[in-house]
Amino acid sequence: MIKLIVSDMDGTLLAHDSSISKGNIEAIRYAQSKGVQFAIATGRDYSSLKGILEAHDLKCFSILGNGAQFCNENGEILSSAYFPKKCFKQVLQIFDELKIHYMIFTANGFYSTAEPNVVRDAFIDRCVVQFKRKREDYLDDGCNQDMACMKLKKIGDLDNFINSSIDIIKVEAFNNDVSLIEKAKEKLQEIDGIAYLSSFDDNIEVTDKAAQKGLILENVIEELGYSKDEVMVLGDGLNDITLFERFKYSFAPGNANETIKAMAYQVVGACEEDGVSQAIYMML
Secondary structure, X not given: OOOEEEEOOEXXXXXXXXXXXXXXXXXXXXXXXXXOEEEEEOOOOHHHHHHHHHHOOOOOEEEEHXXXXXXXXXXXXXXXXXXXXXXXXXXXXXXXXXXXXXXXXXXXXXXXXXXXXXXXXXXXXXXXXXOOOOHHHHOOOOOOOOOHHHHEEEOOOHHHHHHOOOOEEEEEEEOOOHHHHHHHHHHHOOOOOEEEEOOOOOEEEEEEOXXXXXXXXXXXXXXXXXXXXXXXXXXOOHHHHHHHHHOXXXXXXXXXXXXXXXXXXXXXXXXXXXXHHHHHHHHO
């Protein structure tokens, strides 16, 4: 019997316009009415998750930054695996040499070593092309004002930043030239203490080696007293691989990466077709 449902956000629970469909919300509430817990596992940080949950009156624990943080339903951090600062410069140097834009996610906000407006505009261009989003959604009253790219602050002195008490969640890099992303991955292989993965072909998310969704979820269910067969997971991107590797009941929406679909217990409808609700009703 399923006791816990864990879903990715972007491309899985969320439609391409960052909304949660009525059908998916109803399915989640149905599960909760039967005593089944619902949780989020995402590459996002809590500030970009909070507004979405509150808009639908959803309360749940969350795995954030691909596993860098585990938070309770109030957003309080219960455990963390922050980026190892000893190799931070080395990672940034790889992206700088390849001229790949990146954003630095921290427990104290979002940063960039480049001009924030340059990185922001590049990320918006990517979202328009990759996710078919509307450029106007990033204007002052748009629905994507909570995105990291809209809140970037420029790092003045990198050494001071590294030596500060700021905890780094992840570095997210992106470029429309997928060949550059692959070159970066080759170079990242040489660095100890980090994990890297891609939500999509045109990005890389670098974290501490322990910050992986599947690893964190294993620890969580041990504390909850659940077996792996009592958990179902949903995801669409390569940052969900560790979930699919560790949990049998894994569901991929029709829009998922082909590797994820091949690993899935079942492929359901796309994120625009209430795929999450289909998976929930299938298992409950």
